[in-house]
Amino acid sequence: MSEKKPKKVLIVDDFPAMRNAVRELMEKNGYEPLEANNGLEALAVMEKETVDLIITDLVMPEMDGFDFCEKIKSNKDYKNIPVIVLSTQKDVRFIMKALKLGADDYIVKPIEASLLNKVIARVF
Amino acid sequence: MPTPTSTEKTNQVEIDRMLVDISNLDNLLNLTGEIIINATNLDIIRKNVQDSYVSNTRISKDCLEMMKVASLTSRRISQDLHNLVMDVRLVKIKEAFQRFRRPVRALTKSVGKEIQFIIEGEDTPIDKTIIEKICNPLDHLIRNAISHGLEDPLERKKAGKPIQGTLTLKAYLKEKTSIIEVIDDGRGIDPQKILNKAIEKGIISRDETEEISVSEIYELLFKPGFTTATNITDISGRGVGLDVVKTAIEEMGGTVTLESKQGEGTIFRLNIPQLTAVNITDALTVKVNGNYFAIPIDSVLATLEVQQSEISTICKNEVIQYYGKVINIFHLMELLEGHKLDNLKTDDITRIVIISTKKGTIGLKVDELLNPQKFVLFPWDELFQAKGISGSTIIGGNKLGLILNPADLIEFTISEKEEPLSTDETCPDQPQETTCTQEKTAETQIPADMTSPKTQEDKTASGEPDILNKNKEFFFEIKNLLAEVNDYIFKLEKDPANGELLHCIFRYIHSIKGDIIMMGLESYAGFVHDVETILDRIRDKELNITEKIIDILLDTVEQLTGFIDSIGKNQTPDVIDSDLLNRIEEFKLAPEIEHQLQVNESAFIFKPSEEFVLQCKKRNGFNIYQIYLTFQPAVQENVVVSYLILRKLSQTGDLIATIPDIADLERGISSNNLKIMLASQNSQADINSFIKKSLVKHYDVKEFEIIQTD
Numbered sequence: 143m144s145e146k147k148p149k150k151v152l153i154v155d156d157f158p159a160m161r162n163a164v165r166e167l168m169e170k171n172g173y174e175p176l177e178a179n180n181g182l183e184a185l186a187v188m189e190k191e192t193v194d195l196i197i198t199d200l201v202m203p204e205m206d207g208f209d210f211c212e213k214i215k216s217n218k219d220y221k222n223i224p225v226i227v228l229s230t231q232k233d234v235r236f237i238m239k240a241l242k243l244g245a246d247d248y249i250v251k252p253i254e255a256s257l258l259n260k261v262i263a264r265v266f
Numbered sequence: 267m268p269t270p271t272s273t274e275k276t277n278q279v280e281i282d283r284m285l286v287d288i289s290n291l292d293n294l295l296n297l298t299g300e301i302i303i304n305a306t307n308l309d310i311i312r313k314n315v316q317d318s319y320v321s322n323t324r325i326s327k328d329c330l331e332m333m334k335v336a337s338l339t340s341r342r343i344s345q346d347l348h349n350l351v352m353d354v355r356l357v358k359i360k361e362a363f364q365r366f367r368r369p370v371r372a373l374t375k376s377v378g379k380e381i382q383f384i385i386e387g388e389d390t391p392i393d394k395t396i397i398e399k400i401c402n403p404l405d406h407l408i409r410n411a412i413s414h415g416l417e418d419p420l421e422r423k424k425a426g427k428p429i430q431g432t433l434t435l436k437a438y439l440k441e442k443t444s445i446i447e448v449i450d451d452g453r454g455i456d457p458q459k460i461l462n463k464a465i466e467k468g469i470i471s472r473d474e475t476e477e478i479s480v481s482e483i484y485e486l487l488f489k490p491g492f493t494t495a496t497n498i499t500d501i502s503g504r505g506v507g508l509d510v511v512k513t514a515i516e517e518m519g520g521t522v523t524l525e526s527k528q529g530e531g532t533i534f535r536l537n538i539p540q541l542t543a544v545n546i547t548d549a550l551t552v553k554v555n556g557n558y559f560a561i562p563i564d565s566v567l568a569t570l571e572v573q574q575s576e577i578s579t580i581c582k583n584e585v586i587q588y589y590g591k592v593i594n595i596f597h598l599m600e601l602l603e604g605h606k607l608d609n610l611k612t613d614d615i616t617r618i619v620i621i622s623t624k625k626g627t628i629g630l631k632v633d634e635l636l637n638p639q640k641f642v643l644f645p646w647d648e649l650f651q652a653k654g655i656s657g658s659t660i661i662g663g664n665k666l667g668l669i670l671n672p673a674d675l676i677e678f679t680i681s682e683k684e685e686p687l688s689t690d691e692t693c694p695d696q697p698q699e700t701t702c703t704q705e706k707t708a709e710t711q712i713p714a715d716m717t718s719p720k721t722q723e724d725k726t727a728s729g730e731p732d733i734l735n736k737n738k739e740f741f742f743e744i745k746n747l748l749a750e751v752n753d754y755i756f757k758l759e760k761d762p763a764n765g766e767l768l769h770c771i772f773r774y775i776h777s778i779k780g781d782i783i784m785m786g787l788e789s790y791a792g793f794v795h796d797v798e799t800i801l802d803r804i805r806d807k808e809l810n811i812t813e814k815i816i817d818i819l820l821d822t823v824e825q826l827t828g829f830i831d832s833i834g835k836n837q838t839p840d841v842i843d844s845d846l847l848n849r850i851e852e853f854k855l856a857p858e859i860e861h862q863l864q865v866n867e868s869a870f871i872f873k874p875s876e877e878f879v880l881q882c883k884k885r886n887g888f889n890i891y892q893i894y895l896t897f898q899p900a901v902q903e904n905v906v907v908s909y910l911i912l913r914k915l916s917q918t919g920d921l922i923a924t925i926p927d928i929a930d931l932e933r934g935i936s937s938n939n940l941k942i943m944l945a946s947q948n949s950q951a952d953i954n955s956f957i958k959k960s961l962v963k964h965y966d967v968k969e970f971e972i973i974q975t976d
């Protein structure tokens with residue numbers, strides 16, 4: 143991984159306030175944030191930009207986090223991009239579904255900086 | 267002019283449509299836009315609150331601020347909406363008046379008269395629905411005026427009047443009443459001719475005509491029987507369908523009056539009260555047994571205070587005479603309760619409210635009569651619909667009052683009266699007719715052949731789903747219990763070790779089961795019983811409270827809530843969700859697996875099937891390792907960490923078996939311990955360093971042990 147350019151993180155959430163919160167944290171970590179409202183928008187962003195990390199919500203309109211995760215992990219160009227799920231859902235059924243679809247990690251909201259950093263460190 | 271009675275009657279279909287100004291529609295659209303935006307904000311708030319709830323943190327100040335704005339906005343929008351809707355309903359009467367111009371012209375020509383049609387006060391605002399409703403009556407009155415009220419030119423000339431007659435349609439507001447007048451300067455109405463006709467028609471007896479006043483004579487015009495006159499012109503051409511006009515106006519709570527001077531003209535005046543708000547109603551307040559009731563004033567005929575001696579009893583029914591009519595009286599409380607009550611307050615003087623609707627007239631005995639006042643009606647939602655009650659209101663600023671539905675109450679007495687009477691042998695078949703009176707008792711008499719099939723029909727129609735009415739107490743108890751038990755389940759999720767909570771939940775579920783059985787719905791009680799069994803097993807420590815169990819409990823409550831809602835709506839309840847049933851079944855019979863997951867090492871005895879071991883040994887060069895692993899309970903869910911560790915480990919070899927395995931994780935069974943059987947070509951040292959490197963730091967693995975087996 144080249145160290146010159148900042149890594150790009152794609153934040154996918156339909157809730158602007160949550161995107162803002164994640165963006166702030168990621169900017170502190172030296173990431174360049176990109177944002178999308180849902181899975182579809184995220185895929186559109188990814189066509190234009192090279193993304194190094196994805197942080198996604200699960201429950202979103204148009205294309206939810208499950209579908210999005212599946213799309214990423216079944217695409218040979220994208221499947222190595224780590225996907226961190228960030229969701230309010232702490233139900234095991236949600237967690238297991240996301241993980242089995244290939245999500246690299248799963249954080250239950252609200253987001254905590256230390257945990258996010260830990261998770262980011264291990265997904266790479 | 268044709269006799270319009272029959273045809274016109276069929277035209278009296280209620281018009282439910284409105285013509286609305288486009289600008290008003292635009293405003294409405296803007297308001298709905300605002301509602302949508304507000305709804306979005308509410309969504310955000312909901313998500314925020316949900317997050318706070320899930321993470322057990324405080325709701326943020328921002329969120330509170332948003333809530334405040336959202337609630338203020340919603341209040342403002344609803345106020346605007348209300349005003350706008352009331353505005354939309356208020357339109358200028360012009361619209362209605364103008365549509366008469368053409369027919370008046372055409373009709374004038376066809377009858378060979380010369381008439382000047384004048385419209386006055388067409389800017390008077392009037393409720394839209396009223397406009398639609400007055401068109402037919404006005405049409406009637408105008409046609410009558412043209413055909414019969416106004417003379418032909420020759421006659422007018424003879425009478426020394428201008429050849430051209432004048433027909434005026436006039437509207438104005440007087441206090442809260444819209445007044446519409448149809449004025450002609452025609453020949454006027456001859457009271458004597460009306461009287462003669464009425465006697466001829468048998469509407470009135472000759473004796474009665476002795477001291478009749480002119481206005482009483484005019485009243486006769488509005489009698490239903492009057493309209494069938496064959497030769498209308500005999501009585502100055504009036505009387506065509508006037509009863510229809512009267513009924514239509516009275517339906518709107520209005521009145522029709524008539525002024526006429528022979529040779530000079532006639533004025534028909536419609537007085538229509540303005541609607542202020544749809545849900546504000548005038549009502550008479552009464553007190554019975556300490557309860558307040560409001561009776562809509564439209565249906566109150568009179569209030570009386572009568573001596574006990576004035577009440578007579580006919581076939582167990584109390585009756586009084588009111589202006590020559592025999593009226594059945596009932597105690598309001600008994601009527602609502604549906605059966606006789608003892609210890610009701612008795613007085614020398616009985617206070618009675620006479621209520622009257624199309625269905626009939628009855629008297630209600632009450633304890634106290636209070637002043638009529640305006641009430642804001644809070645309609646009840648379907649679930650709480652009680653017969654005889656249409657909603658609730660606040661009386662005197664702080665007391666809850668129920669608003670009675672007079673039509674229902676009267677219907678009550680009809681069906682109630684029929685049943686006991688038919689079985690009561692001491693009563694003749696038609697008591698009212700034979701014993702009561704020779705007078706007109708039309709309102710109180712319902713021919714047996716009409717009502718009895720109806721009551722029967724009612725019974726069969728509501729036969730099976732009428733579980734609600736029979737089981738009101740159980741129904742409400744279950745509703746209450748469900749609300750509480752839901753709360754307890756959420757608390758238990760937070761505090762699974764709390765035996766008291768568990769005990770409470772068990773008791774509640776048990777009571778609900780009992781109530782369902784009492785309602786005669788055993789088929790729904792079965793699965794509740796199974797849930798009880800699961801709770802019992804948890805109490806006996808055979809099962810641990812896992813997320814999955816909490817899910818079952820919550821889903822059960824949801825299922826029961828749906829079931830109760832259906833009953834409330836008198837619908838057949840939905841079938842119980844089969845997925846839920848399966849899950850319940852699974853836990854009902856589940857082995858005491860939870861003990862295997864106790865932190866106790868001895869419980870971790872791992873017994874891979876021989877098949878597996880054989881299979882693994884077949885693989886050349888593969889070592890079989892047993893790995894015990896404990897990780898620090900981190901902020902993150904155990905299930906996530908367990909899964910990710912397993913996934914990581916699978917990079918070093920094949921996972922033969924794990925405890926917990928994926929299926930366990932999916933069922934919510936997880937702890938901070940993992941036991942793994944791994945087949946790998948790597949050496950024990952390699953695996954050791956792999957775990958140290960990639961698991962200990964990143965996944966908070968505290969302790970681990972690798973044992974190579976053969």
